[in-house]
Amino acid sequence: MGLETENPLEFLNQAKQALLDQRALSESLREAREQEESATRALESARKELSERKERTLKNRSEEIKKTYERQIEQIDGALKKARSQRERAKNLGVKGRIASETEPVNEENQELWRRFKAVLRKDKAPFFCGTRLYYMLFQPSGFSEFLGLFFAFLLFFLLIPIGVYLLLPERRTLYLIAVYLLDILIFGGLYVLISNQTKGKHGEAIREGRGFLNEMRKNRKRIRNIARGIRSDSSEEPYHLEDYDSEIGKAEQEREQTIREMQSAQDTFEKVTKNIITGEMDSAAQAELDQLSDQLAESSRRRSELEKREKLGEQELSLRYEQLLGKPHMKEEEIDRLYELIQSGEASSLIDAVTKLEGKG
Template sequence: MALPITDYTAFFAGAKQAVQELEQLRERELCLEESEKTLEDQLRTREKAVADTIARTVKARGEEIARSYDAEIGKTEDQLKKVKAKREKARNQGVKGRIAEDTQSLSKENEELKGRIRTLFRANHVPGYCAGGLYYSLYFTRGLKEMGILLLALLIFFLAVPCGIYFAVPERKTWYLILIYLADILIFGGVYVKIGNSTKMKHMDALREGRSIRNRIQANKKQMKAIARTIRRDKNDAVYNLEKFDDEIAQLDQDLLQTNKKKKEALAAFDTVTKTILSDEIMESNKPEIDRLQGELAKAVEELKAVRTELKEKTLYTAENFEAYTGKEFMTMERLEALEGFIRAGEARNISEAVTVFKSRDRQGTPQ
């Protein structure tokens, strides 16, 4: 319960002292708040820097381990590719040799048959061009290949040539095309008929026998292709003596498997053990600074807590013992001195009257 004031000098002295103490406590609170924020920022920055250093270091060391193993894996893979290439080359050589060996008799027979054609044609004075594949395709057509050659020749001489000539003429007219086709038929058709008549009429028996021999040669070639196809499809490589390559490939595959296994083990060990050691080492080297900042921050927090407690108590004390009489708006050094001056000068008998005088003069603009 508030008591009447009997000693205004003591009252105003106490009030002014309370105001000063409150201002000091507020300044101290503000200073400690700034100090707390600064220390928190410094600590957070330091902890982030340590965390970033740990992350970078761990990542770099892990990548170094992986690169070291990858380099060895790459070397082994390169060796493996080279050995496989050598094996494939050796197999291809073996396949070629096997094909040559298995088709040797047919190849030899074909050479003999070709010789028979040359001997036959020389003995019968048949022109040399009649022994070629083009002649037999045009005049003794047999099989899809020769039919294709005949069709291609017809397209060239009776379509491509006349159309080419027609489109090369500056002024194109329909009767030009008719004349070109007639000339083309007469020229190429005439040459075709002339060659056929001159050779068939004189050497029909020899040409037919040549046809028969060529049929035999083609049959042998077809058989040789079938033999080669069968050999290439054969998956049994035992006949090619590739064991040394297979052994080396198996060894390299095993080395590759072991290196990959060691890489996984090394990375797993790094993640479970080494990474922790690296983190602890970095944390340990930064621990004194972090401990210092944490200690200073804890001290600042504790001091701020004590100041706020004292400020709260002082604020409540001031409100109860001084503001209750003067009002909160008069709890400043200047206004308290003005109120005290009114009472000393006899212009007011108590604080309430002093407040009234102050407000009256404040409205009139009179200096206090």
């Protein structure tokens, strides 16, 4: 005979206490699981923080190395740019000086031709405007550029001006256009013929001689342009004595290349050696904290595992010892209290009788 038969009330008390103990065990297991999760998060957070700190530190150190050398390269580039600019300026001055030197005889010849040109016209007492290039373009043209200028002058005086005057008239008629053209031809054409007759008629020989001087000067200007073009296109820089500038530029370029090599070497050393040293030092500094968190996690996991086993054993014991007799629906404190009251009041003679009557009431 078991306790459930001999003393059902005590059996029910033990069943109720077993339920309370199992509930307390489940609550402890829940807390243990929360502690394990908290310990896991703390360990993962510490590891993540360490990883991010290492990544941030390594990135900063790498950028510091790079920036240090980039500043040096930037300074060298500035000096290199300045040296090249000075070299270019010196070359330009040399080119200008060479052009001035090699064209000096031709320029002097032009100055002499111009002096003789003026002297011829003064000697012949020609009007002052006869000594201008505009006069020769209009009345004694020579060469493509002067004939082109004369053509545009005729367009201006005998096309654009009369059309402009006609368009300004308040009333426009064909007769007015003819009148404007006739007046334009009379004024400008007459003035042109008058000036031509007055100058060429009286000073024709001097003007023709002046034309010869101007033609010679034009040829000389063309010679000057050809000389300047040849000097500018000359690939030889030997006449300009740029050796000092080339030496300075060469040294700066070598220094730049050397700095780039040093930067690459420093970066390689950082990647292969320094990074491992920094990582190792940071790992060592954080190891104590990580070990402590790992121990806490291990302890939480051990306690959780132990409580899970105890909970499982407790559930098995409840099932084998109490649930088989009371039934799963009655494995509750309030149900056990009702069974207890039925037996204590005498309404039920045994535990099975109490369960039967309770189920009948349900």
